[in-house]
Amino acid sequence: MREARCSVGTLQTALALAYPRTDRRRILAGGPAGLTAEDAPALRTAVQDALASLSEVDLTRRANALLAEHDAQVALVRHDMLSWHLHATSRRRGRTSDAISQFALSLLLIVAAGDQDRLTNCADTTCDSIVFDASRNRSRRFCSTACGNRHAVAAFRERRRQE
Numbered sequence: 001m002r003e004a005r006c007s008v009g010t011l012q013t014a015l016a017l018a019y020p021r022t023d024r025r026r027i028l029a030g031g032p033a034g035l036t037a038e039d040a041p042a043l044r045t046a047v048q049d050a051l052a053s054l055s056e057v058d059l060t061r062r063a064n065a066l067l068a069e070h071d072a073q074v075a076l077v078r079h080d081m082l083s084w085h086l087h088a089t090s091r092r093r094g095r096t097s098d099a100i101s102q103f104a105l106s107l108l109l110i111v112a113a114g115d116q117d118r119l120t121n122c123a124d125t126t127c128d129s130i131v132f133d134a135s136r137n138r139s140r141r142f143c144s145t146a147c148g149n150r151h152a153v154a155a156f157r158e159r160r161r162q163e
């Protein structure tokens, strides 16, 4: 799965930039080169639109549309000790178009790998972040420790109320 690390990193970083509550530091530290906070405003719209529905068919249709919209070209590359894997860049100029193309390709690779069910809504009901659960045992439910803690406090209060 070494080659998948790059596309998963791109997706995690795009989610962190698109959904402000997401724990950023941890994700960005492991993210791919290229995406930074400067890309956030343009990325946010593209990412949130692409993930408006998490069904396999909708994800695929939207990611395909993003690749077309940004005139993306796909190339097989090798970098940072990873094995050969796909990258997308935009024929338009500009790093934001590149970032959106790379995000769209990452989404398609995740669907192609059958991993789209790892994309879920943050389990905190007051949060609209999308979480990609890359953990082996599929245990990640919250976009951030803040959401996890808020949920734990609310659950604790609810239990006390019922006692």
Ligand SMILES: [Zn+2]
Binding pocket: 006, 007, 032, 079, 082, 085, 086, 087
């Ligand atoms: Zn890569």
Ligand SMILES: [Zn+2]
Binding pocket: 021, 122, 123, 124, 127, 128, 129, 142, 143, 144, 147
């Ligand atoms: Zn959250």
